Amino acid sequence: MSNTTSRGRLAIVVGGGPAPGINGVISSVTIEAINQGLDVYGVRDGFSDLINGDTSRVKPLSIGEVAQFYTRGGSMLGTARTNPAKKDADMANVLASFEKMGVGYLVTVGGDDTAFSGSQVYKRAGGKIKCAHVPKTIDNDLPLPPGIPTFGFETARHIGVGLARSLHEDAKTTGRWYIIISMGRAAGHLALGIGKASASAITIISEEFGTKKKITLDHVCDLVIGAMIKRRAQGKKYGLAILSEGLLENIGEDGLKTALGDDLNRYGEVERDDHGHLRLGEIEFGRLVKNRVGKRLKDLGLKVTIIDKDMGYELRCADPIPFDAEYTRNLGYGAVKFLMSKDSAEYGAIVSFVGGKMVPLKFDDMIDPATSRMRARLVDVDSENYECARRYMIRLEATDFSDPAKLKKLADTVKLTPDQFREKFEYLVK
Template identity: 65%
Template sequence: MAESSRGKLAIVTGGGPAPGINGVISSVTIEAINQGLEVIGFTDGFKNLVLGDASAARPLTIPDVAPYYHRGGSILGTSRTNPAKKPEDLARVISTLQGLGVKYLVTVGGDDTAFGGSQVYKQCNGAIKVAHVPKTIDNDLPLPPGVPTFGFETARHYGVQVASNVREDAKTTTRWYMIVCMGRAAGHLALGVGKASAATVTIIAEEFRGKPVTLKLVCDILIGSMIKRKAQGRGYGLAILSEGLLESIGEAGLLAAMWDLMPAALVAELKRRSTKEQDEALAEYLGRFGNVERDAFGHLRLGEIEFGRMVRALLSKRLDVLGLKTTIVDKDLGYELRCADPIPFDAEYTRNLGYGAVKFLLSPEADKYGAIVSFLEGKLVPLKFEDMINPKTQRMRPRLVDVDAENYECARRYMIRLEPADFSDPERLQKLAAVVKLTPEKFREEFGHVVE
């Protein structure tokens, strides 16, 4: 391809997949070519760029990208390589881009990809103009209020289909299903899926407002919902848990929960051992629920833990003690959603974002700063890197669910879970206690803490 008179634009996609990546690639390519630019795409994110491998660049034409506008996945692939972790890696990235004659760069991804793009702009003093298109199905990036990250609406759409089918299965088979929904930093996806699928109860980390969260507390909230449903004559339900609960419980909380899951004989034996031996035994037992790995700082990699299976194990043990018989099935939800074909919302949205990225890069503003592309009320709103990314953490401040807003208030109103009124009304308290054959006083002692 002949060198374009207006220069060359490169596209890099990073992080986990999200519905709509191909929509961004397509719209960026089409608009850039229509504006007289040559377009190249790098395969597998920054992975090959940090190696200085220019052969990872492939030319993109309109016929190359147009057929994939409505398709999931990424025709360029993706990776989680962070180009800014090491100065020498970033230097190779910039050298490779400049060696290929790249004047404009569009990055598509989350925190690491955004920070990498911002550092490319900073280290080459704006010689390469950079626009970042934010994506995550978690919807946890701090865009303007009411503006989702692309891919979220599609993930919620298909997540609701799964949850609704599972809810009907629960009703048909008289059992409980428990879905752990992806979203480590925020509970947007869990709440969105739970609310739209009419789940019985949804639990997200934000509702605890920073207070300590224990696995027992999560389980008791779920058991409270089961008891309340049983009192209503329904022995089935659907619970949605946010993956972020695992982070809130933390390593110490998970290890402490192992005491409740271990056989009584093993607990008695461990009580006679040293604290160090106890900690080692607890960590070993935790391995029953996933690969117990530690990072460079010695902390457990919580993402390796099968949270749903752990909650189900503790629930089953607690329910046996209470004499409440029910079948519980756990399911993780997230990976099934990331490469789905985008729904019309995200198809349109990513066209806006791709077009907006090119428009920004060709504007005088791109000479002054690199930016994250956003749209508000139909208008392009470039957000400066320095206003969005904390240089110390190299990340954006996560956007959490606002549990003081009516959106969450509405969600809570339609959940079936224990509420303060269940304990203040003697008749309601008596009815709930009778389900598990406890006195009202004993029921309050067991479950009163879930509404405090």
């Protein structure tokens, strides 16, 4: 593939999990790059072929081809979690593939792992390939400037809230509880956003435990049980509990084995991906929590119908809402603008928009060399935003134990004495 234009050739690579708006980025990058005089090529399924030196599925992209996908979900180029920086031979094959194609510009679309992959292509190409990364994740956990979301998050929250509200109505109609597991490996933004906007009874995220406190499975289950008891004491036998899947990773493999022993095998295999992450989707966290909560409720003499529901895959390939459709057009345009600027010869960057202006964030400033990942942007549990969310949750609070009348009502709900109830649940509020 020889270079036939005066300005060069640009490749687009999508990595990580799907997120609403990927096609918007592909479309806007392609249109702007072609208008700038570049040839544009789409690399199929991330780096999975390139690490083997295979360019057979790389295809040229045209404005007419990509324009129709601008507001569609999914990824017309597919995606993969292949890590080209894991082995020197793999990276060498990737660089050789780009050289064979005549690629001088690269746009990567993905989360922190794909950003690291893009940064390594830029670094090891020695200035021959200029690189811009467009940050994507429905988890909203990348360290962009304050108040700036990752694309896909707002659409995922929008769709998730609609599903949660429907399940809430079902719970109310049938007198049952739903335990919903929301995607969000490193941070609880999506779980909290869905829970807060759908008026769920309780939302539990890893950040609320702080960095010094080890999360245990039983602590998470007792928080759910406490909400159920308190709702029952208020005369309501239904509700929604939303849990961030990141709780599972923070409980950890050892914590799961301590709590479950050999029973862990009933809920899936403990596996890791190419980037060292636990494959959270391989463990049925919702069913695990449902069964453990159900058993503990039975021991308390409380009959509750519980349904578990994983929420995530339904959100990732949805058509982007107008926010993300507009946002991805900005990001795609910004990526090409950065690549065509003199700054791209000095550093590779993650593309961000602040106050309507494109702000390139240097790879070296964003990626922690010790972990090869960006530092996760966590939910700020000291903010008024989180404080407000907690105020409207149904949880056991300190006043439930300091007020004798409240304590007795809660204890009577599960046929315990106030002292017995205090012994079982007061630790939750300390």
